[in-house]
Amino acid sequence: MSNKPAGQLAATDTAMLLDDPQEWSAFGRPHGRAAADMPPTQTAWESHVVLEGMHCTACALTIEDALRQVPGVSDVDVSAATRRARVVWNPAQVLPSQWMEAVRKAGYRSIPAMDALAREERRRENRRALWRWLVAGFCMMQVMMYAWPAYQAMPGDLTFEMEQLLRWASWVISLPVVLFACGPFFSSALRDLRQRTVSMDLPVALGMLITFVVSMLGTFDPTGPFGREVYYDSLTMFVFFLLTGRWLELRLRDRTAGALEAVMNRLPDSVLRRTAAGDFERVATRRLKLGDVLRVLPGEAFPADGRILNGSTQADEALLTGESTPVAKQSASPVTAGSYNLSAAVEVVVEALGAQTRFGQIVTLMESASLQKPRLAQLADRVARPFLVGVLLAAALAAAWWWPTDPSHALMVAVAVLVVTCPCALSLATPVAMLTAAGTLARSGVLVRNLQALEALAAVDTVVFDKTGTLTRDRLAVTGTQLGPDAGLTAMQALALAARLAQHSLHPVARAVVAAAEVLPPHDDSWLVGAVEELPGAGLQALGSRNGQQGEAILRLGSVAHARVAPAEGAPQQVVLSAEREGRVTELARFDLSEELRPEAPAVVQQLRDAGIAVELLSGDHGLAVQRVAQRTGIDAAQGACTPQDKLQHLQALQAQGHLVAMVGDGLNDGPVLAGAHASLAFGKSVALAQSRSDIVVLGDNLALVAQTLLLARRTMHIVRQNLWWAAGYNAVGVPLAIAGYMPAWLAGLGMALSSLLVVLNAARLARTAGGDAPANAHAPFSAHGPVGVV
């Protein structure tokens, strides 16, 4: 430890700081059950790190292997698409600095995923990538100019000295390309050699090296065995194409799969906190405590859950509710972490922080999802390594075949084979599409907890709504009025009269009556109502008199018993209005009540049917209400009065018939049913994120999101299949062409760059979808941490 070079020492020191248990919660959390109430050193930890120097999926495998070999590390997930790793480790056996050292030895850098740090690192990496790309591009243009005379000149036009001079100049200009711009290819190839593994940079680096050496020999030893041909133009060109592909791919990935990350990294790094003296100072968000008073400026995100003390503003809560209209916030309104303050500075008192906030729960869900490897991606990873070995063999064989004819040409054929193959497209095909879809959904308020679920959801042919509550709002509505036999007033008057009693109560039934009366046209209302009182659990009672009639009557609105009338047989939920005059009770009207249907429900059911999906409704409510909801939404197969066991049996029966079923529930007490389905969606404003076991959580209050999610899942799988076919087809055509010698090295470079670019571009189509990603962005155009969506 003591005799390390200075630079390394500094890096290790930073890592040692992370060994302090106090720091662990900054980039991870205790792992496993009951971990929260044990001391930090007694329990396993799950930490997240950002990885630097990763280029493709093969790198992810290398890092995973390196970490798994560290004793004390029990589980590792590395995501190539987000360049993050999740490490589960046991403080009794290993400390963060030690497993980070293992990553460093494998040739990568790991940075704890504290986001300010990661963002700085990413900027530096971006600059270096851009700089490499510019060097390659500019040098390529210049080398082309020096190469041009040799292509144009007739024999004898160019003197030998002039040709040598041009070659020298090309060589000088190629040097920065080979030594600097190709750096990432060479360093990762070296790393692979040291690890005795093969990854996608090895063939490419080998190709670059061979081309450069052959050209150099042609320049300095024109009489040697490789002839006097030079390929500086091919070399610089394919390096440039490869770097262009990498650069664009990086940007696109940041934009699309990065949309997930943009959502996760929404909290500001620092915030204005009121000091004891009463003025405001800027402190790191991590240092906040409960009860702190913060000033949140317009355009900033709220850093914690809290309540407004001073001021009023509007907040964009699209992430948390899926609702894109800004919500007005006055003094004492609650605000949620991760939502944006849109219009004015407000002072907020902190009530919940970090993982306790709803935002914290959302982030936990999304982080675990973005690290998963979908089944198809795992398959591609398994294929990638043997494929690369095959490529190396094919290149060697092609070179051996052409060698007797022309050694120089033989080497260039081998180079073309090495450069043209693109396992990257193959291994990017699935994860990039799925992460893009998850990012798009996240922006409209749908969280994918399990990427595999997108594949399952794309295949379903039956959607079962597990609760009446998923199709209705949780409030009641008056659906009909039946006048009593000798009421002596019109239905409209009866409703208006009932409303005048009901407006004194907050009971859901009373509010439904008031809401129904509010939309009545103006009419003759001749009642005087006074002395309204509410009898809790029964109904309302008042004294009323009608103009032009003698004596007051006791008006009652409520249950049948409260209104003192005879119960009706088999009637749905009703509320009764009656009048009692001199001991004689007259029934004035009965109002039918039912749960209010979501206005979008029939359209959503229709949309699902148009997509060829059967829709069913299973509910614990009594049969008649369920039938009515089913009728109004257009669902044929509805079953009421189901116990959870009934639902599970019905689900299993459907599955036994070969149907693939998605369940839509509220995610609360329908656990076994949701778990039994192929794909499950929890829907509703009140979904408890922490307990919910469903694959997909719809945060908003809009049923249309359910249909949109399903359709997007289908499109995602469609695009995954396209990507896989394209990647496989490209390699199947490109490699034989290169072996046959029909493919110059520069064309091979272009082909490879384009093929992985095409995969990412194709996936990027998923980012542009119907369903409100635009409004969320539009509100906070200047926010430094605004969503990175496709603008």
Next chain:
Amino acid sequence: MDILYLLIPLSVVLVLFVLAGLWWAVYRGQFENVEQEGERILRGD
């Protein structure tokens, strides 16, 4: 045509100068936040 023997080495030197200029631009952050300048008009401060 003899002038080419001077001009070609000169062009190599020129390339190196241009690369130095690009390096400066990249590391001064000239290519980052390119939207920022346009947005500045709309900002209040």
